[in-house]
Amino acid sequence: MAAIDTPTGILLGEFTPGTPEWDAARAGLCITATEIAAVMGVSPWSDPFVLWHKKSGLRVPPFVMTPQVEWGNRLEPSVGAKFIENHPDLGLAPTGTFRHQDRPWQRATPDLLGETLVEIKTSPVSHGWDNGVPLHYYCQTQWQMDTLGLDSCYVAVLISGHDYREYLVEYDADDAATMRAAAETFLDDVRHGRRPPIENTEAAYDTIRLQPDRYDEIDVEVPATIAARYEICRDTKVAAEAEYTAAKSLLLDALGNGRNAVHLGRRIAYRTAREDGTTIALQPAR
Template identity: 25%
Template sequence: MHIAKKIESSKVNRPALRLVKTQDLSRDEWLEVRKRGIGSSDAGTAVGLNPYQSPLELWMIKTGRDGDMPKIDPNDETSPTYWGSLLEPIVAAHYTKRTGNRVRKINAVLQHADEDKSWMLANIDREVVGANDVQILECKTAGEFGARLWRDGVPDYVVCQVQHQLAVTGKGSADVCVLICGQEIRVYRIHRDDELIARLIKLERQFWHYVETDTPPPADGSESADRALRYLYPKDTGNTIDFADDTEMSATFADLVNLRADIANREELESLLKQKIQEKMGDASVAVFETGKVSFRRSKDSHGIDIAKLLLDQPDIPERYPLVKPGNRRFLIST
């Protein structure tokens, strides 16, 4: 029994393989390498815990179906990704200042050493040097919206990312250093959890099976899944598909119709309650209650162009400046 445990432990802690060096890779080449497996930043998405991306959208990327989907521009200064990349060295430097731990970059995509987990890849922000209690540093930045996800500690999708890194590298613990709203540094320690890693690997393997068999994973109701479906099936054929004898799909349709009716009733009730408060407020700007408050203020005047008058004065404008907007598939319900 003790021998078996010792053998299993040594197998778990095998160091990662260096799949490819990243020093001379372009961004496009690096993205192509990532399609060869599930990276650490993909882990939370693959198991359905990433609030920013669905498994379906990730599947489209891994299977090369994302050609027409909007891409993150690494030079877009309004993108959180841009600022995350720009501030990563600053976060790492402040981590060293805060903890005294020295760090260095690993310029390689790492791969799990076990052949049956070769699809597990990892990019490590920094390796911690000379510390016995921690080996990996993950750098994060969070803006006003993202900071909400850090109120109770490290978000689940980041925990998955770090445990994935520990699984690939065989290391024992990692620090997550996050810069909150550009002015607050927090450091969290995450220890290796072999039970969690086992569950993570099982779920990730299920996702990778979808990729290997070219089978789309189920949609999860997120905006990301909605976006992925629209790009996966951008056009309709004009054909009619009959689900009348499909009990599961007929039940799904009935649930959707009932849910929409319930939502309509609740929206009507919401309007009634809101109007009751507005009526009592009169011309007041703010109303305070036992558990919160509401504001009822007039917004600033906006300025625009009166298109109708413009077209009366210059009716040839549509011909001189034509614009064709691609149509979108609309989901309409009839009962």
């Protein structure tokens, strides 16, 4: 790994991902480049509610190594090697974890660093990449640049295992300032125990499930607004599921022996089948 000087970044160390040292460099009252999207409420994997619990030392759902994550990790070195092959003059190499020289709580761990900054990604689909870098990755690149004092960052991505692309993201001082302010407010909320609102995500629900440390056989009176919302949503969900089942039956019946259900040239669903032709499932179009 390369210990490369940056205008405002101070190298904390070169840590292997997943080791106790790596976790320690990212723990506590700091915000990393991978966490800033959660602070801003635009992360597909986390949200302010879940991150607040993590930073407060409370229980959060454990990290799950999915096949998508595993193969993304396996492929990232190859994607990085492709970028270096395309840009041999940039002196790029893996590096370590940095903090900002004036803001110790602002952390960044670039994938590649040299004459420029490079973030490496993989994606199973092109959705979200056709008009540039997805918003959560844009936040990550801005945080990296703001931490290190750099003006640009390349994003190298491999989509669907064969579609290699490169994007250039320029530093935006206004966006970076907005993120810094949000991060400072978030960390202040952690210090003072001000919990963010509960998000409408499975991650938030799973986080709440983990908080009780015992099981008491007691009745708890809940507010009318919470009780009403739960009962209305429960009944609506049951009715919606029944209606969806009926809609699937009608569509599958109309599809007959076909594979793709199309309306005005647009595929809306497709049928998966066994060797004898019987249906396994009706899947919504992606």
